[in-house]
Amino acid sequence: MDIVREGKLTFGRDQVVTSSHAAKNFGEMRRRAKEEPLYVSDRNDGIDTVIVDFDTFEALAVELENFRVQRLYDTAAIRLQKGDADLTRQPVGLAEVLGEKSYAEWLSLDADAIADKDLFE
Incomplete structure (x- = not known):
């Protein structure tokens, strides 16, 4: 995969193809992209x-999603730490958080509508 240096991608001149060459030789571009990413340039x-080939794209997408989830967890952990450290914080009731209509809907839910075994598969 590409090497990143100082926040920029580094790649060889042989990986850069013109858009017209890519269009005329798409089969070759697909084959070459299985070996290394190709960068398509427009004249202007x-x-x-x-x-990139699908396996590379999929790996990048999965890695990005993992980073997003980790960032969410990190943000939540920081907020929990700040909340635990704040001695002046006050609890907020669920009714206040949900609002009157949503809280009424929540209260009307049947807790036994879904069997426990279905909840914890």
């Missing part, structure tokens, strides 16, 4: 598209 705009 520089590099505007990257061609």
Whole structure:
């Protein structure tokens, strides 16, 4: 995979193809992209598209989602620490959080509508 240095991608000149070459030789581009990403340049705009194989794309998408989840957990942990450290904090009731209508709907839910075994599969 590409190396990132000082927040920028580094890649070789052989990985840059023009948009017209990519369009005319798409089969070759697909084959080459299985080995390494290809950077498609437009004459005026520089590099505007990257061609990667599906496995690389999937790995990047999964890694990104894992980072998003971890950031959510990290943010929640920091907020919990701050809340625990704040001696002046006051509890907030569920009715206040949900609002009158949503709280009434929540109260009307049947706790036995779903069997415990279905909740904890």
